[in-house]
Every structure is written in C-alpha cells, then in structure tokens.
Amino acid sequence: MAKGESKVFIDPWGAILIEDYIRVINQFGLEPFTDETLKKIPNPNRLMRRKIIFCHRDLNIILDAMKSKKPFYALTGIMPSAQKIHFGTKMVVENLKYFQDQGAITYLLVADLEAASTRGISLKESRKNALEFHIPAYIALGIDPEKTTFYFQSENKDVMRLMCILSNKVTESEFRAIYGSVSPGKVIAALLDVSDILFPQFRGKPMPGVIPVGIDQDPHIRLTRDLARKTKRVFGFVPPAAVYHKFTPSLDGSFKMSKSKPETYIELPEEPESISRKLWNAFTGGRETLEKQKRLGGVPEKCVIFEFFKQHLIEKDEELDKIYFECKSGALICGDCKHHAIELMSKFMSEFNRKLEKARDLIPSLNFIK
C-alpha cells in the first residue's frame, strides 16, 4: 500500500467502499483485463468484449487449459435469500455460461448454510427459494442443466468438512485483514465459500478452476487462493482463477445499486410498469436543455441508460456504437433512448419469465450431488 493511502476493505456482505476500480486493482494485486487479455480469449462474450470484466486473477491458467483441452471447472453459488436476483448476478451467470460453453466442468451450488449463517434464513426456506426460483432462473439465463452439477451446501458433507479443516489455517488477524472484522457468522460464511470453491478439487483431483464474480467478492477469492497455497502439500489444490465484472450502476447514477432504495435498481423478475417507471426516471448523460444537447451532444460515459445498453440490453457491438456516436453528435435525445431501453428491457423480462416457467419443469430431473 502506498504511503498515506487509507486501507480499503471490500465487504462481500454489504457496504461497498470501492471508489475506484483502478485503485482496487493496484491495492489487491489484481490483473487488469486488457486488449492483450481479450485477444487470447476464444469467442469472448459481450461482458469481455466491452471490458465489463475489468480484471482477473490467473485467467491464463484457464486459457491454457482451454487451449490444450485439459480439464478445468467453473463454479458459482446461489444465495437463496429471496425469489429475486439482480443484474449483477445475471452477469455472473453469463460468465459461468461462457466457461461452460468452452468446456468447463460446471458447478452450481445453493449456499443455504451461508444464507443461514449471514442472514438467519432457514434451510427449508432456502431450499424452497432455490428450487422454485434461483435454479430455474439460472437455467433461464443460459446455464445448461444437463452439463451442470448441482448441490446444496447443507447436503454436501465434503464442503462442511473442508470448512472445518481449513479453519485451522487462517489466523484471526489474517481473517481481519481480509474482511475487516471476525464475527462467527462471517467466519462460517467465508470458510463455506472457500470450501465450495475448492470442493471440486477436494472430492475430485487438483485442476484449474475459474470463479466469475463481482469485485465485491474478491475477499473470498483471496482467502481461497491463500488457503489453497497453504494446504497445497496436503491436498495439491491449484489456486483458483477469477474474473471480475464491474457493478451495474444504480439508476440514480450513483456507484452501485442499493437494496435500501428499490427505485434505483431493476430486479429479475420485475413488473412492466415498474420497469417503465424506473427507467424513465433514470439518470442520463443528457444536457440541461434540448438546445444544448443538440449543440454539444450527450455524455454516454456517465449515462445509466447507456450503461444498461452496454452491460445488458444490446448484444451487437455495431448497434451499441451507433447509439454512442448518435448521442455524442446530439442526434439522439434522452427520451428516445429511455423508450428504447424500456422496450428492450420489457422484451428481455418477458423472455426471461417465459424461460423461467419452462425451466421450472426441469427441476425434478436435475442431478443434485451429496
């Protein structure tokens, strides 16, 4: 840490203190996701092409495995706390799907014990939420259920065992340095996360793995890599790689969506009326007056609507570029863009709902391991 800089804690459970992605990259030794990185990635997805994935750890070991057709895994966990997901989770699923499409052995787990340890949610309620909503939602967003291994933490003895075994390898001060505090609920949740991430190697054999996450989850990745190294002699773990996506901004233009202000974010699912209302009230890169906008052009770089186009709503790069330049030139006005966004979002949402219903029928046939 440079002299005079205050220490930043990334808190995977709540308050976000990251003001600056660059600062985070430097402070935590992340590797920036550059044009060079992008060139090495086969069929990059939208989030990669547009550098919504803005940094990574050890992605090269995954690219090498993909290139040489060696086994590797990709994994993510469902936090089954309510029958809703947000657009950050959607990006995780898209990135998981990317690696699945590239041949990753794919794990999707339900973090029911973590939901109990951090939010006091009963295992029964978590199970209901996961089966009725989250797993179908992840399938609706593109995960191939036939190529995915599912489990509940509370059914997986190896995950629970590994949590206990690894607890011995991290001290109170190391834990505090990563998470800022050491509450028993956090200790359990963090060690469960680590154990999930290492589980495919613990039950199976050591191999590279990649975890797609939001940057707020980096503490878990750091702890996992640290514990993988510390127990290498015993278990042979390969420290897992990770890719990090930026946040989907709050509709009011602030840094990150906040659960306490429902008007500032859109969830999956969301009703058509509230989609319209929320997007219509969104912060844009427009000028104070229409005259000024036509003369000076808009500022897509700070426009929430444009960020939604870029992150979520527009797949074709040419189409996105066109909007960007038309906005910059003053030819596009904010009202038109909002209408466009509402139309695309509503279409996406009804498509999601349709696929969700369909995916629910698949639940009884899924393969849950224990």
Add this chain to the structure above:
Amino acid sequence: MAKGESKVFIDPWGAILIEDYIRVINQFGLEPFTDETLKKIPNPNRLMRRKIIFCHRDLNIILDAMKSKKPFYALTGIMPSAQKIHFGTKMVVENLKYFQDQGAITYLLVADLEAASTRGISLKESRKNALEFHIPAYIALGIDPEKTTFYFQSENKDVMRLMCILSNKVTESEFRAIYGSVSPGKVIAALLDVSDILFPQFRGKPMPGVIPVGIDQDPHIRLTRDLARKTKRVFGFVPPAAVYHKFTPSLDGSFKMSKSKPETYIELPEEPESISRKLWNAFTGGRETLEKQKRLGGVPEKCVIFEFFKQHLIEKDEELDKIYFECKSGALICGDCKHHAIELMSKFMSEFNRKLEKARDLIPSLNFIK
C-alpha cells in the same frame, strides 16, 4: 464482576488461568455442589460423594427428570488427538456412566472436525485413534456400548448444519468475551461443541441434558446455554445442565497437569515402570523429617498421593478416611503411601488394559449414527 478484580478467561484449549475454584464459581455464576445438592442425588458416585464435582449448572432439571422418570440425555465428546487419555477424562467418563446408569439417553461422539480445526489432525487419523483406542477406552472405563449412541462429527450432517445456523446468533464481541480471542479455528471448534451438545434436541425433541466436564470446558457450556436461549423460539431447546469436576493435580503439586511436563502426570495407558517412577517422585504432604512427621502428622490436604487416592484409587470412603486420619496422626509415612498408590495404580492400569483389549472386539458391532 467486583470492582478491582481482573477478568478471568477460561481457555478450553490450553493455558489455564484459574487460581481459585471459589472465584470461578462466583465470577461465572456457577452453582456450588453442596451437601444439600448431594442429598438429592440418588446413589451418588465417588466423585460426587467427595465433592470432586464441586459445582454445576441447572443440575436440578436433571434430578427432576430422573425422579419423575422423564427422558433426559447425557453426552460427551472424544478428542481423538492421540491414543492416550488423562485422568481428567477418566472422571468425565465416570460421570457419564453415572448418568447412563440413572437412565440418561447417552451420546458419545468423536470430535474429529474439532481435532482438525484446533490441532490440524486429519479426519483419517482421528477415525483411527477413536476406533482403535478412545471408544474402547471409554467402554473399558464403564460406558455401556449397547446403551450408547455413537457418531463422528464429520459424518453427522445435522451437527455441521446446526453449527452454521447458530453462527449467526453470536457476535464477535460476545465470542471474545467468552473465549478471549476469535480465531477461525476456535470459532469452528466452539460452534461444533455447542452443536454436539444441542444435537440430541435438534434431531429429536427438546429435553433436558447434562454434560459432565472439567471446569476448563465451561466456556462451551456458557455459549451453548446462551445460544439455546437465543434460539428457543425456533428450536425450543432446553439449556443443558452441566456438572464440573476439579482437576487432577500435577504430580509436582502444582495446580493442573501440563502436557509439556510428562513426568508430572500419568496417562491411560501408562507402563508399570513409569507409574512407579512418577508416583515415587510425587509431591506429598509429608514433613521435612520422619521425626517431625511422626510428631506433627502429615498434611493430606496438600498431598498429591492422597488426592489420587481420593479422586481415583480408593472407592470405599471408610478406607480413604482411615488413610486420612492415620496420616494426620503421624502413623502413616509417605513411603508407605507411595507404595500403596503404586500398587493400586498398577492394578488399575492392568485391569484397564485388559478391559481395553476386550472392548476393542466390540467396535464392529457398535451403532454409529450419521
């Protein structure tokens, strides 16, 4: 806590800071084990009759259950860290046997996950130690295997689940107030202990339970009772009762046996030669000279040999009384007592070894739950 008193932490994992049983009783709100208590206990065992059990929590709920023939349980855990146990553990087993004989539903669990989280011992090694030594040793010391439910923590999903669920109900500062520090290994170990203690009620139905322990284990009992109360609305737990025995003193006359000085304690098993050597060198309540001893009498109150007679080697109260008074009168000399102790201890040990061998044959037929 009275003004000016420094706070005492009882550390269940190592260093002992208790100087004074009375002080501990007062500070932690334990109930003294009095003549009144003793009167209410049917067929009290040697440790009760002689107040080696010196305090308790809520023992009355157990005595009530015994009296009214209502179900209650008794439980203890095996720390399978080496194929040895010490005389403190022997007292736990004797007290467990007492409650078993009075009709307690009895649980004996192997704390293999706790051994991993606090001592880094592999599950495989713990399993081996428990099956080859600890379980047969507990049977050799009187536990009836046919009336006992056995399990390994690492095989018991409900214990692992309960640990995660309860982690949410204790804060960092509450944990620190009980244990003095908050390392992840300790958090896991403590929550596992709590979950073991509450497991019979978690899987079954709420009922009174009693945990026989050394006073150094009281932090776990306090945390358990606290968490039982906090989750009463959800699980209906009855806060478990506990009985506490005094330490077996170090052979050099200091307060507690120390693992770092093998000459100061006797383990089970121990070879005849080292029994003789260690007891022969033990600290006694003898006077500087034989003349003085005959004139003034010995001081059995501070004699390690007498304490061994009292705690472990002499069952009949009249026999113990006789030694006490003969020592006080100066009729007994220390050499004779040491010979007597060596003889009794050697006999006990060979008996233990014989029963241990026999108990090993029972292992394949035991009922381990999952």
